[in-house]
Amino acid sequence: MFPILSFCLFFVLAPPLLASSSPVSITLTAKILAKSGDPIRIKWSGIDSPSDLDWLGIYSPPSSAHDNFIGYVFLSSCPTWESGSGSISLPLVNLRANYSFRIFRWSRSEVDPTRMDHDHNPLPGTTHLVAESGEVGFGGGGGPEQIHLAYTDREDEMRVMFVTGDAGVRTVRYGLSRDAMHRVVTAAVGRYEREDMCDSPANESVGWRDPGFIQDAVMRNLKKGKRYYYKVGSDSGGWSAIHNFMSRDMDSEKTIAFLFGDMGTATPYSTFLRTQEESKSTVKWILRDIEALDDNPAFISHIGDISYARGYSWLWDNFFTQVEPIASRLPYHVCIGNHEYDWPLQPWKPDWSSTVYGTDGGGECGVPYSLKFKCLETLQN
Numbered sequence: 001m002f003p004i005l006s007f008c009l010f011f012v013l014a015p016p017l018l019a020s021s022s023p024v025s026i027t028l029t030a031k032i033l034a035k036s037g038d039p040i041r042i043k044w045s046g047i048d049s050p051s052d053l054d055w056l057g058i059y060s061p062p063s064s065a066h067d068n069f070i071g072y073v074f075l076s077s078c079p080t081w082e083s084g085s086g087s088i089s090l091p092l093v094n095l096r097a098n099y100s101f102r103i104f105r106w107s108r109s110e111v112d113p114t115r116m117d118h119d120h121n122p123l124p125g126t127t128h129l130v131a132e133s134g135e136v137g138f139g140g141g142g143g144p145e146q147i148h149l150a151y152t153d154r155e156d157e158m159r160v161m162f163v164t165g166d167a168g169v170r171t172v173r174y175g176l177s178r179d180a181m182h183r184v185v186t187a188a189v190g191r192y193e194r195e196d197m198c199d200s201p202a203n204e205s206v207g208w209r210d211p212g213f214i215q216d217a218v219m220r221n222l223k224k225g226k227r228y229y230y231k232v233g234s235d236s237g238g239w240s241a242i243h244n245f246m247s248r249d250m251d252s253e254k255t256i257a258f259l260f261g262d263m264g265t266a267t268p269y270s271t272f273l274r275t276q277e278e279s280k281s282t283v284k285w286i287l288r289d290i291e292a293l294d295d296n297p298a299f300i301s302h303i304g305d306i307s308y309a310r311g312y313s314w315l316w317d318n319f320f321t322q323v324e325p326i327a328s329r330l331p332y333h334v335c336i337g338n339h340e341y342d343w344p345l346q347p348w349k350p351d352w353s354s355t356v357y358g359t360d361g362g363g364e365c366g367v368p369y370s371l372k373f374k375c376l377e378t379l380q381n
Helices: 007-013 279-291 314-327 367-372
Strands: 025-028 039-045 055-059 071-074 086-091 100-105 128-132 145-150 158-164 171-175 183-186 188-190 213-219 227-234 243-246 256-260 298-303 332-335
Touching (some): 025 100, 145 332, 183 213, 314 332
Antiparallel strands (some): 039 086, 100 128, 145 158, 171 183, 227 243
16 A cells, blocks of 8 residues: 655655656556456566556556546566566456556655545556556456356245346256256346446446346256256357256255355455455355365355445456355355445435434445345345
């Protein structure tokens, strides 16, 4: 994060930014990535008199205004930054739009006290652009992403939801073995628009990104307590990897529940909000425990404050990518929290919230949460 320094002192002593005598260059190690989580290495060279405040901006789509970055990384995080050259590796999440990267120079005398992040650290300035990369995207045919399961009200069903970049027809193929996924169900398609958000930053350029199309299918007529295998997608748009789950058995003497709340998501860069590095440990330990479950039924209950996106929509994509390894294997149930819903103009306000109801939801007002998850109807009524 930004070093703690005396801004008054540096306003006097900080040297002016120097233009590079030779062009600064950025190169990318790939133009196409296969799936969310795949890394890209960004290399740069030619920075004269490098500063520890030189920074790399991450943009998607590439047409985004300078201030509307996804996130940023200071070049000084690379061990060779003082030479004016270096590289950084970043895993990218598929936002259904290409990425590009920009290098800016920034000085302490240019710190704007009105532009702060969630932790009151100054957001980096974008006045001095010195280099911009080409674009990198995700190849077609990789199949849907953000796969997550949920119970329905029927014991012999399992819901699966996932995200695609278009509204084309997608199906779920499932069965009792990898080689016999002969049963097929077609997914219903939904989405939300920028106009559905109730306020900023969710409905402004800084926070809004196209959410893609939310696909929703229900696997039916499942036998009790059996392991099923499934994949989602289409021949034209690509198929996911094969996943598996244990069907529900109401007669089972043992059910394992993973209960937690306030998890959030972790990003490999700084952004407008604080992200939750500790969420990686939560997923890691649940994944470890899943491996030890054998054929015991289990489910996850995430009780409020799900992604902590708070109006910055790409954090929802980051969250679902992070939890897919567990949510594609166990039903992932949620309960809405203040960080999904709160906004002063919301029509529903519990009596106890009259003095504390705020802007915790970032203008989302429960819309992404309500469409990205469908849980038991008996719990929603």
